[in-house]
Amino acid sequence: MAKYVMALDQGTTSSRAIIFDENGSIVSVANKEFTQIYPKPGWVEHDPMEIWGTQIGVAKEVLEKAGISPEDIAAIGITNQRETTIVWDKNTGKPVYNAIVWQCRRTAPICDDLKNKGLAETIRKKTGLVVDAYFSGTKVKWILDNVEGVREKAEKGEVIFGNVDTWLIWNLTGGKVHVTDYSNASRTMLFNIHKLEWDEDILKELNIPKAMLPEPKPSSHIYGKTSKEVFGAEVPIAGDAGDQQAALFGQACYSAGMAKNTYGTGCFMLMNTGEKAVESKSGLLTTIAWGVDGKVEYALEGSIFIAGAVVQWLRDELRIIDNSAQSEEYATKVDDNNGVYLVPAFVGLGAPYWDMYARGTIVGLTRGAKREHIIRAALESITYQTRDVLEAMQKDSGITLTNLKVDGGAVANNFLMQFQSDILGVPVSRPKVIETTALGAAYLAGLATGYWGSREEIAAKWQIDRVFKPDMDEGKRNSLYSGWKKAVKRAMEWEKE
Numbered sequence: 001m002a003k004y005v006m007a008l009d010q011g012t013t014s015s016r017a018i019i020f021d022e023n024g025s026i027v028s029v030a031n032k033e034f035t036q037i038y039p040k041p042g043w044v045e046h047d048p049m050e051i052w053g054t055q056i057g058v059a060k061e062v063l064e065k066a067g068i069s070p071e072d073i074a075a076i077g078i079t080n081q082r083e084t085t086i087v088w089d090k091n092t093g094k095p096v097y098n099a100i101v102w103q104c105r106r107t108a109p110i111c112d113d114l115k116n117k118g119l120a121e122t123i124r125k126k127t128g129l130v131v132d133a134y135f136s137g138t139k140v141k142w143i144l145d146n147v148e149g150v151r152e153k154a155e156k157g158e159v160i161f162g163n164v165d166t167w168l169i170w171n172l173t174g175g176k177v178h179v180t181d182y183s184n185a186s187r188t189m190l191f192n193i194h195k196l197e198w199d200e201d202i203l204k205e206l207n208i209p210k211a212m213l214p215e216p217k218p219s220s221h222i223y224g225k226t227s228k229e230v231f232g233a234e235v236p237i238a239g240d241a242g243d244q245q246a247a248l249f250g251q252a253c254y255s256a257g258m259a260k261n262t263y264g265t266g267c268f269m270l271m272n273t274g275e276k277a278v279e280s281k282s283g284l285l286t287t288i289a290w291g292v293d294g295k296v297e298y299a300l301e302g303s304i305f306i307a308g309a310v311v312q313w314l315r316d317e318l319r320i321i322d323n324s325a326q327s328e329e330y331a332t333k334v335d336d337n338n339g340v341y342l343v344p345a346f347v348g349l350g351a352p353y354w355d356m357y358a359r360g361t362i363v364g365l366t367r368g369a370k371r372e373h374i375i376r377a378a379l380e381s382i383t384y385q386t387r388d389v390l391e392a393m394q395k396d397s398g399i400t401l402t403n404l405k406v407d408g409g410a411v412a413n414n415f416l417m418q419f420q421s422d423i424l425g426v427p428v429s430r431p432k433v434i435e436t437t438a439l440g441a442a443y444l445a446g447l448a449t450g451y452w453g454s455r456e457e458i459a460a461k462w463q464i465d466r467v468f469k470p471d472m473d474e475g476k477r478n479s480l481y482s483g484w485k486k487a488v489k490r491a492m493e494w495e496k497e
């Protein structure tokens, strides 16, 4: 029997491949960053060929690093940045346009139009989502309306759509399989999350031909096999989930009420709500967690668009740090934020504000404000945004969280984790494996092929690295947070005419 499971984790800023053994321990990792394209303010694109090239590149590299061959892989699990939209010609395999990234705001006017027609509530009821440029539906419409000749081809079924999971599976199978899983489908704003089917009315409203859409499937399922020419062997592709849902799975949040927060490019808090789709009244999303074991489970989600990305911005655009880890070093050189707040609304604000027209701002600057304060304010902003969504989640679910499980690249930052716990007043638990997204995808794939037997078996493998306990008095916690709320008001609706 093959000895390992491979996860392909296609994130917003990098493509990663990880090999896991039976214990869920990492055997080897390969990672490659790729180009972020910003054609206009508020627009974000990726080159789909670069996504594919880096992803297959790291898949080969990780095998080499581990000294194993493709035949040693029992199954592959795919997990991906969600919502990002790719449309390609199914005969040539070539994209008709760059991938429109989840962060891209170009379709805000299409969303305004849907809202003005009074469709927001119907769309929310069917899809669980707030009408926002974040989701794929309006991005597909934009491509059909703006790229010459694409609509005609789409109507003939020659041009097809997929999120990044679909694009990777299509390429891995040598252009044979056009599928997605329920968790990814639930992020398109085209999918009825209760009936588990594409919604004809929304498709009609957005003028999107159904023939373009992938077939929705469970998240733990054998979708097809890798092509020998592409991967070197025929390996079952047996797991597929959006990266945030995969992280929830990897954190073993299998019962209703369990939650995690992932600190990557953005920050996404998800709470499992079991087989019940809970409607949010506080600005959260209702989303499909996964389809596993013949049933579908749901989650409440608080989506924060910019988290770790603010640290990349300090590094690449502001150029006041050389690497992400330095953010911790500078932030801890000062005792506090000195009254400085940074609202990283670079691509608008997600939950719970949903303001497509908000933009980034720094407030509270005085003559004594130093680089350290700005760096600290950037890290603090991640924790305040998390408090925003945690409060919404507690309201919607009626559950008071007594502990928050965390993961993702930025949780390596100990200052960030301690401050997070201080601002929430709740312990924050960091697991040994912080690559939980990839782990979740591996588990989904391994369950479908019998490499692992059950969720109980998997849950027993979860191990803690460190718990950060709150160490700030309530008065200070609340006064810092009220400063944040004031700062957010300054950032909102900035781009609105």
Ligand SMILES: Nc1ncnc2c1ncn2[C@@H]1O[C@H](COP(=O)(O)OP(=O)(O)O)[C@@H](O)[C@H]1O
Pocket (backbone or CB within 6 Å): 011, 012, 013, 014, 263, 264, 265, 266, 307, 308, 309, 310, 311, 312, 324, 325, 326, 327, 328, 408, 409, 410, 411, 412, 413, 416
């Ligand atoms: N020590 C650190 N402190 C703060 N942020 C960090 C640190 N290390 C990594 N990051 C941030 O974490 C993000 C990378 O996390 P990752 O989970 O790989 O994200 P993604 O899957 O979205 O590409 C980057 O945005 C990076 O700036």
Ligand SMILES: O=P(O)(O)OC[C@H](O)CO
Pocket (backbone or CB within 6 Å): 010, 011, 012, 013, 080, 081, 082, 083, 102, 242, 243, 244, 264, 265, 266, 267
């Ligand atoms: O690339 P990540 O890990 O920040 O995740 C992006 C999300 O899936 C967007 O919804």
